[in-house]
Amino acid sequence: MIESPPPVYVERVDFSIVPPALLADATLYLFPIPSDIVNQQHLCETILNIPSEGACDFRAVQPFVLLIFARYEKVQKINTPESNYSYPPQPNDGYARFHAAGVSVLIAPSLPKSDEPQIILFPYCTFVDHGASIAGTRELQGWSTETAEIQIADDDPSKGFTFVLTCPAIKRFGPHSIARPERLIHVRNVPEAARGKQVGSPLRHHLSEMWTRALASENQRPLRLALISLKQFPDVAHPARACYQAGVQTIAESFRNEDHRWVALPGKFALEIETADSHPLVAQLGLDVEQFSGLDGFCLRSAQLRVNAGKELWRAP
Amino acid sequence: MIPTRNYPRYIQRSINALMLQTPALAKGVTLYFFPVGSDITKQQAICDKFLNDPSRKASELLSHSQGASNYRAFFPQVFFFFATYGSLQSLEPPDSDRGGYKYLEAGIWIPTVFEPKDANVLGSHLAMFPYYMFVNTSAPLAVGRELQGWDKEWAELGIPDRAFDADEFSISPVLIKRFSAESYGVEGLLAQFRRVGDRTDADAGLLWTEARAALKAIKRLVFKDMDPWIPGLALSIFGIPVRGLTFTFLKQFRDVRHPHHACYQSGVEATISIREFRGLGTLHGEYELNVTRADSHPLVDQMGLDESTFSRIHGFYAELDFVLHTGFERWRHP
Numbered sequence: 001m002i003e004s005p006p007p008v009y010v011e012r013v014d015f016s017i018v019p020p021a022l023l024a025d026a027t028l029y030l031f032p033i034p035s036d037i038v039n040q041q042h043l044c045e046t047i048l049n050i051p052s053e054g055a056c057d058f059r060a061v062q063p064f065v066l067l068i069f070a071r072y073e074k075v076q077k078i079n080t081p082e083s084n085y086s087y088p089p090q091p092n093d094g095y096a097r098f099h100a101a102g103v104s105v106l107i108a109p110s111l112p113k114s115d116e117p118q119i120i121l122f123p124y125c126t127f128v129d130h131g132a133s134i135a136g137t138r139e140l141q142g143w144s145t146e147t148a149e150i151q152i153a154d155d156d157p158s159k160g161f162t163f164v165l166t167c168p169a170i171k172r173f174g175p176h177s178i179a180r181p182e183r184l185i186h187v188r189n190v191p192e193a194a195r196g197k198q199v200g201s202p203l204r205h206h207l208s209e210m211w212t213r214a215l216a217s218e219n220q221r222p223l224r225l226a227l228i229s230l231k232q233f234p235d236v237a238h239p240a241r242a243c244y245q246a247g248v249q250t251i252a253e254s255f256r257n258e259d260h261r262w263v264a265l266p267g268k269f270a271l272e273i274e275t276a277d278s279h280p281l282v283a284q285l286g287l288d289v290e291q292f293s294g295l296d297g298f299c300l301r302s303a304q305l306r307v308n309a310g311k312e313l314w315r316a317p
Numbered sequence: 318m319i320p321t322r323n324y325p326r327y328i329q330r331s332i333n334a335l336m337l338q339t340p341a342l343a344k345g346v347t348l349y350f351f352p353v354g355s356d357i358t359k360q361q362a363i364c365d366k367f368l369n370d371p372s373r374k375a376s377e378l379l380s381h382s383q384g385a386s387n388y389r390a391f392f393p394q395v396f397f398f399f400a401t402y403g404s405l406q407s408l409e410p411p412d413s414d415r416g417g418y419k420y421l422e423a424g425i426w427i428p429t430v431f432e433p434k435d436a437n438v439l440g441s442h443l444a445m446f447p448y449y450m451f452v453n454t455s456a457p458l459a460v461g462r463e464l465q466g467w468d469k470e471w472a473e474l475g476i477p478d479r480a481f482d483a484d485e486f487s488i489s490p491v492l493i494k495r496f497s498a499e500s501y502g503v504e505g506l507l508a509q510f511r512r513v514g515d516r517t518d519a520d521a522g523l524l525w526t527e528a529r530a531a532l533k534a535i536k537r538l539v540f541k542d543m544d545p546w547i548p549g550l551a552l553s554i555f556g557i558p559v560r561g562l563t564f565t566f567l568k569q570f571r572d573v574r575h576p577h578h579a580c581y582q583s584g585v586e587a588t589i590s591i592r593e594f595r596g597l598g599t600l601h602g603e604y605e606l607n608v609t610r611a612d613s614h615p616l617v618d619q620m621g622l623d624e625s626t627f628s629r630i631h632g633f634y635a636e637l638d639f640v641l642h643t644g645f646e647r648w649r650h651p
Contacts, residue, residue, distance in 0.1 A: 006578040007374065007650045009571055010367055012468070014613050018576040051328055076498070094493040094500035094613075125332050131471020132491045132502060134455050135462055139570045144330060147455035147471060168454060170416040177416030178404055179456065233463045233570060234327050236585050236644045239338040239409075241324035244581040248573050277415070279332050310573040316325040 017077050017096065017136055023252075023305040025073035029152070029163065030298045031187060031269060032064040033103075036286025040065065040105045043284065047230045048107075048122060052247050055314035057110040058122065058228065065124070065285055067187070067271070069152055069163045070100045075133075078306070098130030099150035101165050101185070103281065107228065117226035117251060124285070127165055141250045141310060142231025149181070160189030161265065161297070170278040184279055186272040190293060223254040228313070242316065250310035254303055265297035336412045337405060337460040339643040342592065345403020346639065349476070349486065351510055351632045352394040352539065353606060356621025360390035360427050363448055363619065367567045368429075372584050375650040386584050386647055388429040388444060388565060391548055395620055396426045396445075397508065397606075399476045399486045405457060408640070420454040421474040423488050425620065429565065430547050431586075443547060444565040444586065448620070451488050465644045466568025466585045473504055480524075480634050483600050486510040493613040507614050510604045510630065524598035531597035538599050539631040561590035561639070565647075579650070587644030591637050600632035 040060035048058045076095035104121040127148035128134065137143045148167035164186050168179040227250045235243040271292040273281050282289060329335075372386040399422070406417030427446040451472035452458045461467035475487035487509040493500045525531035536542060536555050544553045565586050572580040606627040608616055616622060 006572050006575065006580060007371065007569075007582045009569055009577055009579040009582075010371055010567060011577070013615055013619065014470075018571065047328060047330065051325065094496055094498070094502050096491070096502045130491065131455075131458075131504075134458060134471060135469075138459055139462070140573055140576060142573070144332070145455075146459070168418070168456065173415040175406075175414050175416070179416060179418050179454075230328060231573065232327060233581065234335065234338065235324050236465050236568065236583075236587070236646060238324065239464060239643065240327055242327040243324055243583075244570065245325045245327075246573075246580070250573065278334070278336075281332065284331060309576055312573060 016132065017075055018140065019250075019307050019309045020078050021075060021307045022078045023072045023075050023303075023307065026300070026303040026305055027071045027152075027154075028300040028303060029069040029154075029161070029265070030300070031067040031271065031295050032062075033067050033271065033285075033295065034063060034288040034291045035065045036288070037063050039284065039286030043105065043124060044107060044122060048228060048247060051230060051232075051245060051316070052314045056228075056247050058107040058120075059110055060105055061108045062106045064106075065287075066104045066106065066121070067185070068100075068102055068104060069150065069165075069187070071152055072100065073097055096130055096132060098128055098133060099152060100126065100128045100133075101148065101150050101163075102126040103285065104227075105285075117224035119224075120226045120228060122228050125279075125281070127167060139233075141227065142229040142246070142248045143227070144229075148184070157266070160267065161187075161269075162189070163187040167279075169274070169276040171274075171276045173277040179278065182274050182276055182279075183272075184274050184276065184281075187269050187295075187297075189267050190270040225252045225254070226250070227252065244316075246315040247313035248310050249313055251308050253306045253308065255306065263299050263301065265299055268293075269295040269297050271295055335456070335460045335463065336407060336415055337418070337457065337464075338407045338409050338412055339464065339587070339641055340408045341405055341641045342408050342638065343402055343405045343589075343641065344638045345401075347401050347480065347634060347636050349399040349480070349483065349600070349632055349634045351397040351486075351604060351606070351630050353397055353630065354393060354623030354626035355395040355427075356623070357390050357393055359619065359621025360392075360395065360429075363427065364388045364390055364429055364446060367448075368446065368565060368584060371567060371569075371582060371650070372648045375582070375648050378651050385434060386565075387432045387434050388446065389432055389548060390427055390429055392428040393543075395448075395622070396428070397423070397510070398426060399423045399474070401476055401478070405641075418454055418456050420452060420457055421476050422450070422452045422457070422469075423472070423474050423476070423486070424448075424450040425616070427620075431565070432548070442563055444563045446565050449614075449616070451490055463570075465564075465587045466566030466583075467564075468566070472507075475509075480598060480600060480636075483632075483634075484512045490614065492609070492611040494609070494611045496612040502613070505609065505611070506607075507609050507611065508616065509607045510632070511607070512601070513603050513605050513628070524596045526594075526596045528594055528597060535597065535599065535633050539633050561588050563588045568646075581650070583649040584647040585644050586647055588642050589639045590642065591639050593638040595636040595638075597635045598633060600634060603628075604630045604632055606630055 126145040129150045137145045151164040153162040169182040231248045232242040232245040235241045368388045376385045404417040450469040458469045461469045472490035477483040568585045569579040569582040572578045
């Protein structure tokens with residue numbers, strides 16, 4: 001059977017950022033949160049592996065998930081071909097500035113290939129505070145993105161860091177329930193005396209080692225980060241079915257530059273997660289709430305990232 | 318008819334879940350409308366680009382008869398609309414037992430008539446093409462786009478709580494005034510309706526609870542007895558039964574491998590039907606429209622808006638509950 005070529009996307013005259021895109025001057029804060037690997041694997045099975053009918057077999061590989069808060073100072077389309085790693089690339093049209101947050105699971109294929117990216121993430125949930133990013137990330141990469149108010153208080157490190165994510169949520173499902181803004185995630189520095197069980201050190205070691213290995217693995221090529229997602233859209237006539245469903249891989253590459261810094265944040269952090277039926281983070285990810293008060297934090301400063309067009313790992317017929 | 322495909326099951330997630338599967342009930346809705354003069358030729362160019370031409374290209378690739386779409390613009394005005402939703406909630410379990418969303422919406426609708434290419438085929442009907450749509454909450458944005466193809470974008474919206482206090486309406490999406498490498502996309506005022514002059518009891522708006530009488534009055538007060546016939550239907554726009562409305566869309570998603578191509582593309586129609594009609598009324602006094610000229614949102618040029626009609630605009634509103642029904646694909650790219 002000869003497959004017809006894909007139709008041209010009918011473009012509006014609007015502001016949309018399609019790959020290849022540059023995420024310049026990015027600051028990413030990462031908090032490894034202890035998590036039951038069985039729960040993580042269950043999510044991988046439900047969302048990534050089973051729908052692929054054998055095409056994919058991803059494994060959760062760490063006993064923690066990554067809570068990420070990010071600030072992107074300049075996000076824009078670029079004209080530079082994907083094979084060209086020169087920096088800065090040629091931008092066009094205009095740019096956006098926004099915050100993002102989310103929780104990602106570190107995964108690996110059960111049979112890794114030699115050219116596998118150094119780090120593979122399954123972005124379990126994603127939030128942005130910029131409306132133009134919602135449709136783009138959901139419809140192109142298949143990320144499950146929603147809008148949220150995201151606060152990153154990091155301008156005075158001597159006062160500590162605070163991260164807050166507020167989004168519409170339903171605390172208790174019910175026929176008369178209405179989504180209201182809830183402070184879903186709150187991370188803050190904690191004083192010494194208030195710290196609970198210290199669990200950060202093994203995770204700190206894990207993450208630093210992983211990152212160092214990734215940076216050291218290839219000389220001139222950028223650090224490559226793969227994001228794996230289930231891209232799907234409901235069928236208009238039968239909403240319980242998907243008119244399009246595919247496993248999608250997107251590659252983000254980090255340009256090497258002198259300002260690029262990977263640092264451990266001072267002190268320990270406490271995490272609070274609101275329990276909401278619409279956002280069951282703790283239950284689904286098997287997060288260990290007893291360890292929420294002594295977390296490590298890391299920061300990647302001045303990162304220059306490029307997101308390229310991705311590929312379909314599989315596609316439902 | 319389009320052959321049915323054996324589509325895979327949609328994998329429902331328990332976080333970031335789309336909880337607004339159709340049919341869905343919109344309760345406590347107030348819809349505000351402002352008709353603004355617009356060049357029919359420009360409207361038709363939009364209909365051709367987004368509705369007719371893609372369907373023609375798809376039908377040329379198919380062996381079975383799918384039929385190209387033929388939506389015709391016919392009305393010398395487009396409708397700016399603003400809506401407050403008390404709640405929008407799925408009528409289908411399990412989502413019907415989970416809850417709903419309260420939000421604001423706005424946009425610009427182009428009235429069209431669908432005319433089958435084959436004159437012997439019945440099926441002409443009125444269909445609104447919501448060319449611009451803005452919403453202030455991400456759940457209705459994502460569901461609207463992904464389920465039926467409503468081309469919604471996020472915006473800050475200013476909509477009064479009550480028709481009586483309706484002094485100002487505004488739409489502020491992420492916009493760029495002039496495209497350039499150094500332009501920054503930021504939330505900004507795109508369109509604003511402001512009541513002109515002081516509100517007095519003398520020009521208080523009128524509210525009717527019987528739809529036919531209301532339409533007759535709005536035809537006189539808002540449209541100055543303009544009453545164009547809908548080609549192919551042999552009806553005036555005010556002569557159609559007031560039970561609901563059909564909308565038409567281009568539903569499409571970018572291909573992750575080739576972002577300027579679509580991995581899925583179809584023409585979709587969906588209807589809303591009135592569940593409970595509480596009233597239709599005129600807004601007090603006159604409004605003026607201010608539009609920001611922005612490369613990212615070229616409303617005036619693209620829709621051929623007639624700037625001479627931007628002052629002395631009359632608005633009307635409806636209070637109702639309605640059901641958004643499950644839609645269908647009129648055509649689909651193979």
